[in-house]
Amino acid sequence: MTRIAVLTPDPADSSYAGQWPTVLERLAGALATAGITVEPSPWTEHVEDASGLTGHPLVLPLIVWGYHRDHGRWMQACETWQAAGVQMLNPAEVIGWNSDKSYLGRLADKGVAIPPTVWVEAVTQADVDAAFERFGAETVIVKPRVSGGAWKTLRLSRGEPLSGAPEGPAMIQPYLPSIESEGETSLLFFGGALSHVVNKRPVAGEFRIQVQFGGQYSALPEPSAGALALAQKTLAAIDEDLLYARIDMAQGPGGEWLLMEAELIEPDFYLGSAPDGGRRFAEAVRARL
Incomplete structure (x- = not known):
């Protein structure tokens, strides 16, 4: 059996404690069919020093949940992994830029x-009002550029005041009724x-x-x-x-x-809906090894 690493959430972040082990088990089950075992490791333990990852033939960042709430350290970690030559897929450079929806x-x-989009550095009521006029829409979506799982994402109707707006860079799009x-x-x-x-x-x-x-x-x-x-x-x-x-x-x-x-970065693969139960994913990983 070949042993690879799978990056997991920060142990101090209890919001995912009851979820990620199940996801890891599902991934591990699929990979086992290709003779691969997984070693979980919190991504937050490798932010400044990648030596704990460089010994693995492959590192998968598949359960790095919570990175969007600690984006500065996340970007630092991606730079660390890239500089150290960690055998990571998807590559550290890619998962770095993919963490910002810009x-x-x-x-x-x-x-x-893509849907029509207004990019703002700090969303204001004036930005939202202007977006309604620009799109000619009755409903818009406001979301942070760095987000996950619809975190701090708002749906606003025309005339509705902006409340609970995300901090920092954001994006505004017309809501798609579809x-x-x-x-x-x-x-x-x-x-x-x-x-x-x-x-x-x-x-x-x-x-x-x-x-x-x-x-x-x-x-x-x-x-x-x-x-x-x-x-x-x-x-x-x-x-x-x-x-x-x-x-x-x-x-x-x-x-x-x-x-x-x-x-x-860390998409849900919906392996339960895959006709082969994840065999193609396991084979793709094995091919890289």
Whole structure:
């Protein structure tokens, strides 16, 4: 058996204590089918010194939950791992830039379709009011550029005062009603090949599709041609050495597919919805070893 490292949350962060061991167990089960065992290690123990990681043939940053609440140290850690030559996939440089959603703007510059977006350094009521006028929308979404799991994400209706705004750099987008009617679709890629497709829908009255908000997930037999084309265009625009990627998208007002996120750090792979239970992921990891 080959032993690799999987980075996990800060032990001092109790908010994930009851969740990440289950995710690790699911990942470990899939990897075991390819003769790979995992050694969990908190990412916060390797911020300034990567020596505890350099001895591993491969390090997967798949459960680094909470990095968005400690982003300064996260970026320092990514620089440390990159400088030390840690055999990490996805690469430390990639998971560094992928932690700030401004990457969506760079992908848009390369022709990838995203929702109309206003980028602000510190969101104000004036910014929100201007966004309503710019988009001609009745509802907008305000979210931090560094976030995870819909953390500090707001949905505001026209005329509704801004309250509980995220601190620091943020983004404002028109709300896509298709999130409620059609849901968000995720395409999972391992080793550059499509593995499976999952549709995620919020419960009635909710706009967040995450499990903690009651999101309902279902496997799809295959993506639509438009969804697959957007995912492939996104991966081509990223043009990095990726072991895994989850490409999240939703439909715009005209039915066009729009990129919501390219999750390259610690995405939920929804292995329970994968027809092979994660075999393709395990094989992709084994191929890199």
